[in-house]
Amino acid sequence: MAGSGVAHLRGDEALLRVEDLVVEYRTSAGVVQAVSKVSFDVLPGETLGIVGESGCGKSTTGRAVLRLDTVTSGRIRFRERAIEDLDEREMRALRREMQMIFQDPVGSLNPRRPVRELVVEGLDIAGASRKEQEAAAGRVLAAVGLSDERFRDLLPRRLSGGQAQRVAIARALAVEPQLLICDEPVSALDVSVQAQILNLVEDLKRDLGLTVVFIAHDLNVVRTVSDRVLVMYLGKLCEFGTPEAVYAYPAHPYTRALLDSVPQPDAVDGFSGPALEGDLPSPLSPPTGCRFRTRCPRADELCASEEPQVAEVRPGQFAACHHPLPVPEVPTGSGDAALPIPVPVPVPARSTA
Numbered sequence: 078m079a080g081s082g083v084a085h086l087r088g089d090e091a092l093l094r095v096e097d098l099v100v101e102y103r104t105s106a107g108v109v110q111a112v113s114k115v116s117f118d119v120l121p122g123e124t125l126g127i128v129g130e131s132g133c134g135k136s137t138t139g140r141a142v143l144r145l146d147t148v149t150s151g152r153i154r155f156r157e158r159a160i161e162d163l164d165e166r167e168m169r170a171l172r173r174e175m176q177m178i179f180q181d182p183v184g185s186l187n188p189r190r191p192v193r194e195l196v197v198e199g200l201d202i203a204g205a206s207r208k209e210q211e212a213a214a215g216r217v218l219a220a221v222g223l224s225d226e227r228f229r230d231l232l233p234r235r236l237s238g239g240q241a242q243r244v245a246i247a248r249a250l251a252v253e254p255q256l257l258i259c260d261e262p263v264s265a266l267d268v269s270v271q272a273q274i275l276n277l278v279e280d281l282k283r284d285l286g287l288t289v290v291f292i293a294h295d296l297n298v299v300r301t302v303s304d305r306v307l308v309m310y311l312g313k314l315c316e317f318g319t320p321e322a323v324y325a326y327p328a329h330p331y332t333r334a335l336l337d338s339v340p341q342p343d344a345v346d347g348f349s350g351p352a353l354e355g356d357l358p359s360p361l362s363p364p365t366g367c368r369f370r371t372r373c374p375r376a377d378e379l380c381a382s383e384e385p386q387v388a389e390v391r392p393g394q395f396a397a398c399h400h401p402l403p404v405p406e407v408p409t410g411s412g413d414a415a416l417p418i419p420v421p422v423p424v425p426a427r428s429t430a
């Protein structure tokens with residue numbers, strides 16, 4: 078659907094709907110438009126992956142949904158409620174339904190509070206009794222694989238990275254949210270622990286019916302967890318669709334370049350194709366027209382003069398490009414064999430590393 082820029086499949090059913098989101102930061106060097114007119118939907122029960130290089134606006138998008146950053150313009154609807162219309166008290170109440178976990182699990186937890194208090198912080202506000210709090214702490218800690226009672230008295234600095242991320246997830250789940258925004262939740266963890274946390278998020282999503290927004294720069298991780306993927310570049314939405322479609326047949330040259338820069342275990346030099354050419358332009362003065370044009374092999378005058386709108390390149394797959402790569406008309410099914418990058422198989426272990 079060209080024009081509106083809203084990349085969605087069934088907008089009416091969306092749990093979260095973001096339209097023309099703009100977030101600007103004022104810095105001493107000038108204004109950074111960290112997110113520029115980005116639109117997307119998140120459907121109930123799905124995991125939407127947001128992927129792109131460092132600085133493309135992934136975290137800002139996640140934070141804007143919770144109104145942790147000031148939204149410059151645009152509309153955000155959560156369960157049909159416009160969050161820009163809510164006052165701070167209403168927003169606090171809504172944040173119980175939309176929780177966020179962060180890259181640095183230890184740093185995101187209050188260093189002076191033991192685990193048993195941390196995981197029920199949100200419930201204090203709801204006026205739960207001490208007995209109810211202890212029961213709730215036991216329940217949510219068991220849900221994240223920390224049922225051993227010795228964890229409850231520990232301070233965050235005594236936890237491993239994986240354990241701290243489990244506590245952060247438990248803390249988020251205690252208030253029974255509908256939407257969990259995960260901002261690079263595994264990038265600070267060892268690979269084996271990463272797989273355990275990814276498995277945990279998958280299990281919780283299935284068991285609790287959670288909807289998840291999963292932000293990461295790692296294409297493999299995003300593909301493993303996502304039902305649909307949103308690719309961003311320099312504050313802009315480039316491409317949106319199922320991972321089967323986007324990873325096998327990217328329509329946007331940036332998605333293609335990102336995929337080509339992923340290390341391939343069987344390639345002689347470890348890479349399947351050329352890394353992205355050129356430097357990332359300064360976010361203080363992004364290129365006119367298409368922001369990717371200075372690094373794009375397909376760019377021409379049109380790309381410099383006119384900003385490409387998001388358009389549906391085939392059912393369910395959207396790209397913002399004047400010269401998209403050819404994609405097959407039939408949507409790609411999950412049985413697609415020609416996927417260009419390897420996927421790490423999450424280890425089945427459920428230990429609490």
Ligand SMILES: Nc1ncnc2c1ncn2[C@@H]1O[C@H](COP(=O)(O)OP(=O)(O)OP(=O)(O)O)[C@@H](O)[C@H]1O
Nearest residue numbers: 102104109111130131132133134135136137138360
């Ligand atoms: N508080 C801030 N003040 C000024 N500029 C900011 C601020 N936060 C982010 N930015 C800038 O906004 C842009 C988008 O940043 P953001 O953190 O959202 O990107 P990201 O894709 O999440 O990157 P990363 O993976 O490195 O966290 C970047 O240019 C960044 O430097």
